[in-house]
Amino acid sequence: MVMRLDAPAGHLINRQKIVTFKFEGKTYKGFDGDTVASALMASDQRVFSRSFKYHRPRGIMSLNSLDANTLVQIGDSPNRFAERVPIVDGLDVKAQNYWGSLLKDNLNIIGRFGRFLPAGFYYKAFYKPGWTWPIWANIIRKIAGLGVLNPNAPHKYYDKEYLFYDVVVVGAGPAGLSASIEAAKSGANVIVIDEDQAPGGSLNWGRASIEVDSDKSVRDKLLDEVEENENIRVLASSSVIGRYPDNWLAVVSSNRLIKLRARSLVVATGCWEQPIVFRNNDLPGIMLGSAAQRLIHMWGVKPGKRAVVATSDDHGYGVALDLVDSGVEVAAIVDLREDPDRTELSAEVQRRHIPIFPGRTPWEAVPSADGLRVSQLRVAKILNPGVCAREVDSFSCDLVVISAGWFPAAPLIRQAGGKLNYDENSGSTSIEGLDDSVFAAGGLVGHSCIDSAAANGRYVGMIAAKKIGLSSDSDLIDVSPQYASKVHPWPIFDHPKGKAFVDFDEDIQVHDLQMALKEGYSHIEHLKRFTTNGMGPSQGRHSSLPAMRLASKHLGLSLDSTGMTTARPPNALVTFGHLAGRIFEPVRYTSIHHRHIELGAKMMPAGAWLRPEYYGSSKEKDRLIREEALNVRQNVGLVDVSTLGGLDICGPDAAEFLNRMYTFAYLKQPVGKSRYVLMTDLSGVIIDDGVACRFSDEHFYVTATTSGVDAVYRQMLWFNAQWRLKVDITNVTASYSGVNIAGPKSRDILERLCSDVDLSPAGFPYMGVREGHVAGIPARMLRVGFVGELGYELHVPAHQGEALWDALMEEGQEESIRPFGVEAQRLLRLEKGHIIISQDTDGLTHPIEADMAWAISRKKPFYVGLKSVSILEGKPLTRKLVGLELSESNSTIPKECHLVIDGSNITGRITSIGYSPVLKKVVALAYVAPHQSDPGSEVEIRVDEGEIVQATVVKLPFYDPDGKRQEL
Amino acid sequence: MKIIECPLNGPRNAQEFVFGGDVINHPNPHLISDDQWANYVFIEENRAGVVQEWWCHVPTAYWFIAERDTVKDEILRTFDPSEIYKERIDYNRPEVEAQSQDTKNNKVGEVNSTNKETGSSI
Amino acid sequence: MVETLDPSSLTNRSFLYRQHIKSGAVFAEMGGFAVPLNYGNPDSETEASSNMGLVDLSHLPRTGFKGWDAAKWLVSNGCKVGDGSNVTTEQACYSRAMRLAPSEVAILGDLNAESSLVNDLDMTWSSHRSDGVFHVPRASTNCWLKVTGKYAPSMFAKICAVDLRPQVFGIGQVAQTNIARLNCIVVRHDIDAVLTYDILTDCASADYFWSALLDAMEEFSGKPIGISALKSLSVNI
Amino acid sequence: MAFGLLKYGLNPRFQPKQFLRDSKDLKSSYDVVIIGGGGHGLAAAYYLARDWGITNVAVLEKGWLGGGNTGRNTAIIRSNYLTPEGVDFYDESLKLFKGLSRELDYNILYSERGHFTLAHTDAAIRTSRWRAEVNKHLGVNSEVVYRDDLARMVPLLNLSEEVRYPVLGALYHPPGAIARHDAVAWGYAGRAAEMGVELHQNTEVTGIEVEDGTVVGVETNRGRISCGRVLQAVAGRSSEVSRLAGIDLPIRSVPLQACVSTPVKPILDPIIVSGSLHVYISQSDRGEFVMGGSTDPYPRYQTSSSLDFMEGLMGHLLELFPFMSEMPVLRQWAGLADMTPDFSPVMGKTPVNNYYIDAGWGTWGFKATCVSGKRMAETLATEKTPNILKPFALDRFRTFDLVGEKGAASVGH
Ligand SMILES: Cc1cc2nc3c(=O)[nH]c(=O)nc-3n(C[C@H](O)[C@H](O)[C@H](O)COP(=O)(O)OP(=O)(O)OC[C@H]3O[C@@H](n4cnc5c(N)ncnc54)[C@H](O)[C@@H]3O)c2cc1C
Ligand SMILES: NC(=O)c1ccc[n+]([C@@H]2O[C@H](COP(=O)([O-])OP(=O)(O)OC[C@H]3O[C@@H](n4cnc5c(N)ncnc54)[C@H](O)[C@@H]3O)[C@@H](O)[C@H]2O)c1
């Protein structure tokens, strides 16, 4: 740790605790409290990674995630800001984006061809002849990209937290801390959030006066006050990544995404220091003043040995003093101002004999022989904005500190509706248009001196609490900035030889922007997208202002009219894992679920539920399904139908209500009977079906499809919110577990388990419904025929569903009862020609083409899709659902959704198909053209590999056309 | 996330709600032409500005009406549908009850003045 | 000494009884259900009950009524019902009536299952149905869980977007909302000085929900606790 | 490498030609006024000039060219639609796209990647097969692939059966591609301008003058202009603009969001879409993952981005690619999608004479930029609707002749 300073420098590190980590396979040491960046710098390791396009060596520039130079790979995590990652023992850090080695990247020759690769070069090349582009594209892809994603990386643990505060303060600098203190005085619950490792903001590293620790004493006083106040919570190392409507904030804090609702929001995010643009301004060793100060004060790291400080305001003088105090030789202060203000700091600098060069700027940095760091700075006199004299003064140095002033850190403010205005004369900024309950404070609104930032913070804290009706004794008045933070109007010095970088992330040079402007990409949004300036990982935090300046100059517009590109979240690093959190995917089990598992069922998703597809090994799927189905036809089967929707519709208008919701007629439906229900939407399209069981005059129990019931229920409530019928609708889907015991022997079993219902064919006929007990369990009993055999659907309270299943399975042993799954059920109903909504219908199917005109009542005045259905009925049919039979000789069995072909036309498709073990042939439901729909018609189906299979249209149902078996 | 003030449950995150479309009176299908009906079914007002629309609080399956500015995405007011839909609505065939039916529908239309008039504008 | 009962010997089964078996529950019968008395470590469960515990109360009686006359009907049948919505009214027998909406009330039985209120109301309703009053089968629709202990608000903060901290969410207050993406009814019901919350949610999602809660509780050392630990919180529950 | 780059590189004083041109003054009248300077409007302008020699054309754009959905979309191009009319239409577009870089002499970075629509349910497998069969019938390359195929073709995909919605198979469409969306707009704009089309940015249409059922002029924030024919191609503002002409549309404007990650080295070649999980993802040439999902849950005229979207998207994405949990997000944004009831566009004539519409592009219209531009230009020039556009006429909603795309499109990009 050759660059480490002695205490008290480095208040974040604990020198007692040494931490060992790896960078590029080599072991490094640092202290507890160090970040990867500070620890590497302490070991004089200045090159962190290679740049995006030219593979140039890069190191610390802002040390505040304002640039992508310090992006490194941490284990499996690509693209991490080295300054935001604390070191821990064993941490494995790698540099990114080099070919060969970090220090000798074979691809940095791309830089030599830089002239041939202006921004947007790819739009102008590589596409002639056409076949060459894919080859180029592959090369470009490999050169681009930064870190590496490991396809075997584990999905780490992330979670979330919802928090509520009266006042949320973002930024724990003098303004933010003061705001929180003042807001808390009113009794408000306050949280103050900062992305730095410790609260204090710029007070952690700034030097506003000649005393080294004047800032720190202000900080300590504020922090004491904060500490003492129970109403304030401080959250450090946490970034606010976005502000969303109604003051909803997303905060990343270690492995947690905090979602925070602020009644009142104070944004005190301070300012970002602006770079100076000159040739080779990206060399390692060239950094912002605040970066140098962070290194010194927060981590006790000496940023270099011999420095040149280039600044456009007083701040650079403070940095120079810090450097000197840290044992860095300061060769010169280059002041971009012609006539610098004389201040306490500048006087001290002079007292220490640091030469000052006013009216000058860095013009070119010269790399060391290995090209890996700055070795000399050439400084020139500024003649006009951006234009320099020819003569240069050269200073040899290994550190260049640059500072072109301060610009508001405004993304959050802009996400809250605020607009940043820039006053070109004074160089200061202001904010307007903020949403209600959002306030800006401190450096952000121009308070660049500690006292005024703190005073303004206090005032804003008070106002923020008042806004939500909380007030304290304080009666503060706002202060105006003592001197406003300013940005230098033109810190951009293009060099004829180029390499004056505006955007470090994307390797965008001044020249690139100028070319793009001339080519007409001059709207600020075009400029951004064409050059990709500001589109890299730092999202324009260091580059958007210079790009705006270049555009505004080209267009002859003010900065305000040139505009800024949109500030979008996230404002800081957030991973997919943070956003996903714990993955909550509710799954619904029927009460019989665990029995299915015990029976070896293969489960399949059905809406939110899981249902047994069939029972047994997937290798024997087809045989098992046939056996399950055949057993229903021959003996008796048991299927879990709990997932079917269930709705209790009660009240004097219950029948009228069903009459409106469904196509059939229900007013005269007898008590004790069930009736088919078919629902169409407003446009006449079939959307659901089921049966309606009338248990009393005023009570229907209606079933709906598994995945449709929630929507059906909601629709019903919606319609009745308008119709105001005397009816009450309850979704009882989860309340009832259901089984269908089906097959010729089902009655025998039931008779032994049910004593309070007359189960004789006359006493409980087909389509009858009863209430009784089965195995002592209260049951709604429905004699329905979906699978076309004698059968009973038994709906019992869910907590007794498993017991019912157990009782039936046990009692049915003699009759060879066997559970059957969804697949067998599908096959059985296919044999009966019953449709399944959304399998045999699609997003446009109306009842007529589904051959369900029989389910429409013509007499009643209204149902939801009535008029649409009658309009559709008036049009010529384009397709019709029919039954198909395949002759046995056919070897290939078509699959569902294979097409029905007529010459070169598609006339329909198979919707359901299967080999019927009882009929011993393949049967199907299919749409065909009307002219093909008469029984006896031959149709052609094209199956996989293009083979054509013949089928014959037959009358439905395929099995038991008279329905004798279900009516047994 | 937006907060929506549910008349039944108070302010809640928008995630608890589903959107149910503009508040438009369902016309009596017997009193309008096929074209008007097609308009009712398919055409959307889709207004940039203040609209009245249906929202449902999912955990309670409760439908209510909100006035929302679709440009600012600000909810100005929420209320129970009974403020607009005060009485039972029927859609009988005109030959059965033409007169009385007509007036009933109009009444609903009047209360809810921002609604599309049934039929005519579509 | 409690005999360990095979829960499948009873026809009433909690939606979670396999979870209980997995967690080593010692069962006793209550109202036809097998109820976990403890999970093998009564002492630590007692401790957890005031820090972070999870109890399955699905065996307890509960019911619901809705309809335009439901509230009136309940009052006429001796049940106290609060005004407005999302409020709870405690009955003399420690049962609670939660007014979920002007036209809907859910009744939770007392924790000892001693009160017959739920059963009485159900019987009354099924023997003489009344216009505008409809039964909601809460007992079979919802599982009933109880989250206990001082960390409950912090735990909820991880999975529920409604602010359930005691300073804002009063005793008896009801929230019908989403927890871990599931529709739930949550009601605060402190037992003596210990914060507890009852949750009614979809019984079919009970397995999912139970795991989601335990996952969220882990950082607070939360765990399932039996009915004995719950009873240790107070003499008069 | 192209000549242009050499010229640029070798001559330090090289002055590039202005390619993107913002015309200065509005004339008082144009033969054709195109409202909306998105990809569709610009393509129509280009083809009007190139195919029909009509160059007295003004494109009026209220913001900046390509700044609407054209600048916001995730640039997926495919033709594996469900209905024959859809397949024919998008296939023509795909063919135009393939040759577009050379046609425009401007590289749009068309990158053929292969497109997988994952199926997590039986029903989805059936729909995949339906699409594949229709595609094959019409000569479009699509097939259903199953788990073992996927394990080979997309080894990164999580094929575990232990997840909530295991992947059962996919519809594989080898021609599926991505392109640089902005370049498409710029290329059309630049070349149209070269042929004399005027491009007016910051020019908002605020009124439309209709006389005796015929459009005669448009009001703008920069004054009134008379016009022969008008093409409205304003995507997310379709209802509001057409209302100015007295035309009501079957459209809801719903935000659609997307996001990108920071760039990493190439790892994912194909485009992966899961309808059941409402996510899709591809990796761009720059190395970012470009991701999106379904439209926002309610309509609004706003393109702000939301946290819920990101949370939902990532929850689902990590089910498919758990190893991505450490990827950082770079940026999220939104556009405004015109949703129609049948997930198909509205193109062609309107009840107002000389007023043509190109709308209803929902979440799927980028890939149609070429064909709609070309065919709408033809419609305006000839006053006849080409067969390929006929199924998409506005009138279909009056006659209940909807297009059946909805079944295939849970995330229909
Ligand atoms: C996030 C997202 C992802 C998408 N992904 C895909 C995808 O992967 N594949 C795909 O095919 N499609 C995709 N789409 C859809 C696709 O982006 C659009 O359908 C397509 O870009 C529409 O192009 P356009 O030219 O019609 O509209 P736009 O590009 O929106 O252009 C319309 C223009 O009209 C202007 N305008 C509006 N009102 C006026 C007025 N009054 N006067 C003057 N000008 C006006 C607007 O400013 C705008 O520039 C996506 C959309 C979004 C939002
Ligand atoms: N030495 C100098 O010349 C100089 C330069 C600039 C500012 N300052 C001082 O800064 C003071 C301004 O104080 P201030 O309190 O307004 O700003 P500040 O810079 O002190 O504090 C802002 C804080 O906000 C945090 N922050 C920013 N964005 C964030 C986000 N999205 N999430 C979480 N945290 C975020 C930063 O980490 C920083 O700590 C003035 O007193 C001025 O003297 C000094």
Ligand SMILES: Cc1cc2nc3c(=O)[nH]c(=O)nc-3n(C[C@H](O)[C@H](O)[C@H](O)COP(=O)(O)O)c2cc1C
């Ligand atoms: C396919 C695609 C890729 C994008 N890649 C990036 C990117 O790499 N960096 C970036 O900052 N933005 C990227 N964007 C987003 C744009 O910066 C911008 O957010 C989007 O065009 C919407 O505009 P707006 O944010 O200005 O409203 C991308 C957008 C699209 C459509």
Ligand SMILES: [Zn+2]
């Ligand atoms: Zn989802």
